[in-house]
Amino acid sequence: MSSLFSSLKMMTKGAMRCVLITNHLKFFETIGNFQLLQVTVRDALNQAMDEELERDERVFLLGEEVAQYDGAYKVSRGLWKKYGDKRIIDTPISEMGFAGIAVGAAMAGLRPICEFMTFNFSMQAIDQVINSAAKTCYMSAGLQAVPIVFRGPNGASAGVAAQHSQCFAAWYGHCPGLKVVSPWNSEDARGLLKSAIRDDNPVVVLENELMYGVAFEVSEQGLSKDFTIPIGKAKVERPGNHVTLVSHSRMVGHCLDAAAVLAKEGIECEVINLRTIRPLDVETIEASVVKTNHLITVEGGWPQFGVGAEICARIMEGPAFNYLDAPVIRVTGVDIPMPYAKILEDNSTPQIKDIIFSVKKTLNM
């Protein structure tokens, strides 16, 4: 037992193989005083799906390469081996077809997880997501529910160029009848995906490919089988008094990095992780603006009609407007299709220096 504990202790330090974590997770939970466990976003998503598949036999996963290939990005690794063909289904390259099939299965009472290899391909199927899934409960006056999850990587990756780098937060966030979540770290990924699967409504889960391999500390509570994060609640990742930074997904990390740099100059940023795009948690943002009087939104997507634009509009319409000492600033992706060359790509999405620059601008420094 003590040798097991020390081997576990060793595992929490430094790099380790993800497979080991999943195998040893159970042991970890049974031990009394534990340390925080390092879990990658990929493993967090994997564990969440594993637990929900086990918990409810109506849950199943379908998508391209999810079964025998272990997932294009290995997010569904090991699931097919454990659950078999019935519950982990490899589909042909037919997004519109298999998204519709998933929605139909949800209408009949199953709880499908429909994976898009990336959300860029969801455009092929967007009619099924919006017209067949999102609107049906309303059109049927509550007679027909659609308990489905659409998940996959969203937004910019690295070197995949324009057709594979679009952020769909604004597109899906626009539509009533959908819930849209955008996890940043492993705890977000676990909790939000579990909530999404347990939700009786269509939920779009916008993951991020660049975050899959990043490890975060997850608390004991965060590792429990019934750990869920409520959809529609943002989280204050870092408290501060001088300026509010609101972000989602990978950019939350950039905001925290910028905040660390600015702290050295005595500027304390409050960093809010939206976690959910729709419904937007405006109250948390407003409470922060009342305190800091300055607001900056940071997103990877394009500026026009984007998440930041929506936040600006909502702040203006609400009580927090009177507490602003400066207009709201949006830090966004550059308004261009994503280029390929590294130097161009690096300069197409917000960098930490862009956030720092905007903070200083709004604080008149």
Place this chain on the structure above:
Amino acid sequence: MQNMLTFISNVLRGGASKNGARLVGSTRSFADFSPQASFDIKKCELHRLDQGPPTQALLTREQGLKYYRTMQTMRRMELKADQLYKQKIIRGFCHLYDGQEACAVGIEAGINPSDHLITAYRAHGYTYTRGVSVKEILAELTGRRGGVAKGKGGSMHMYAKHFYGGNGIVGAQVPLGAGLALACQYKGNNEVCVTLYGDGAANQGQIFESFNMAALWKLPCIFICENNKYGMGTSVERASASTDYFKRGDFIPGLKVDGMDVLTVREATKFAADYCRSGKGPILMELETYRYHGHSMSDPGVSYRTREEIQEVRSKSDPISMLKDRMISNNMASLEEIKEIDVEIRKEIEEAAQFATSDPEPPLEELCNHIFYNEPPMEVRGTNPWSKLKSIS
């Protein structure tokens, strides 16, 4: 004894004429009718099938009257909808099904209520056969709170148990239907899903995606193409490189069925359902049928086809007339009995229309409800920032 009988019949006759009412019920007793008859039905053209449905169908008197009643109700309901639309009491889209009744009724006769069915926007007939009352259908068309979807859905979005609409996006219902079939297979409940689409939709790519996955995974899905010769204003010859819709499933076996004969449709559906239930995978049926109305109420339906054509189908192939003639000429029902049924149906439709025109519209408080299922109450933004509306599920 003879005097007794004469006396009684005199009393009865006298009693009847005193009320001024016509003698209800024929003077022939139930025992005079044939309880059933066997009819020759058209052979189906086959694709990748060695054997097709039987070429003879047994019809009982009870079944015949039921099919007649259902088809006639559907017919009168659609004509009433036509009338209400012209009076501007129904608005927006209204795609009428008259002429195609044998399809809906034949299909329903060939499956169980526990099976599943999904169709496109020409859905009023199926909404009825799947169990929604005429009253609730008409009230949904007129957008009243008594409508099956509380007035929120309209013509194209009506739902019932094991009936998934009513779908407005051409072809989108086909992958949905394949998904319903997947659920049947997943649950192992021996149910099948009937997935309908039209000759216009038959060229949608997502249908071929559905064919592929349904065949690959052997889903218990009966794909049915209701070929009424026109996709809106475009005839089948102008839209499809191949108009053999029953063959378009390629690797999926298919049959071409006379969609104007309720018995042929029933036998073909039974055949198809048995095929699917046996685990062989999906099957495709093409129903050759015809719509008397235009594509929708905004289409007079005569710019792309002749009145003569419509009239010819009406006189030679009308599904309701065909069934009626069959039953009467085989002594399975009397003209009076049929007329009685017609009178009853007319009354039912009138009452339903009365309800549909007098029932109030949904209350404004309902505006934001049912966005989500099983969700705590939430706030929804109205048309301006001060308008905060309530939404419950």
